[in-house]
Amino acid sequence: MNDFKPIEDREGHVGGIESMMVDGRRWFFGFDYSMDTAVSPLIDDPGRMAAFASEYMLQTDGAHDAAYWRELVDSSVEESGLVGEDEDRTFDSETLAAQRLSPSSHLMYLMGAATAWDDSFFEDDEIQAALTAIGVRDRDRDWDCLEQCIAAAQSDGAEVRASGTLLMTRYQRFVFSNLPANWPEVFAALRPS
The missing domain is CATH 1.10.533 (Death Domain, Fas)
Known part of the structure; x- marks a missing residue:
């Protein structure tokens, strides 16, 4: 199900999932909080984001399956480790x-x-x-x-x-x-x- 490849030199990072809206479309991405670095392409499907993370990302306790990552993907819609306000992670092309x-x-x-x-x-x-x-x-x-x-x-x-x-x-x-x-x-x- 995962057809996304990791960004060069960013495979295997310990991190979480963030999301944002661009032109009304939700995009998910892996994020290494210790290095302040995005570690994945932008992925607009929760299942594919979870599959990507299970294959290419880690948590502090190691690798996890897609079901584990899916929970983090889903929670990224409501919560962000980067910003407090949802409007800060909502963008439109005109602006x-x-x-x-x-x-x-x-x-x-x-x-x-x-x-x-x-x-x-x-x-x-x-x-x-x-x-x-x-x-x-x-x-x-x-x-x-x-x-x-x-x-x-x-x-x-x-x-x-x-x-x-x-x-x-x-x-x-x-x-x-x-x-x-x-x-x-x-x-x-x-x-x-």
């Missing part, structure tokens, strides 16, 4: 497209988790220069500075706004090109224009 350069904190977190927090984005010289222009210190140049980048993109100052817009445009392209498995298809509204 996603409108907020490409100013995504919500939870969306930025999900995209970081899906890309396994690939820090190579921050190594680019043009990104480094733009971060300097908006006042991000060297030691703070990681995924946590994105809120500052969004604020800069909305600044009244032309130079700061230009640097912030550059950062968020490049962030959007970087994330979208590094999303694994079927994440780019589900989040197609984030595709850079």
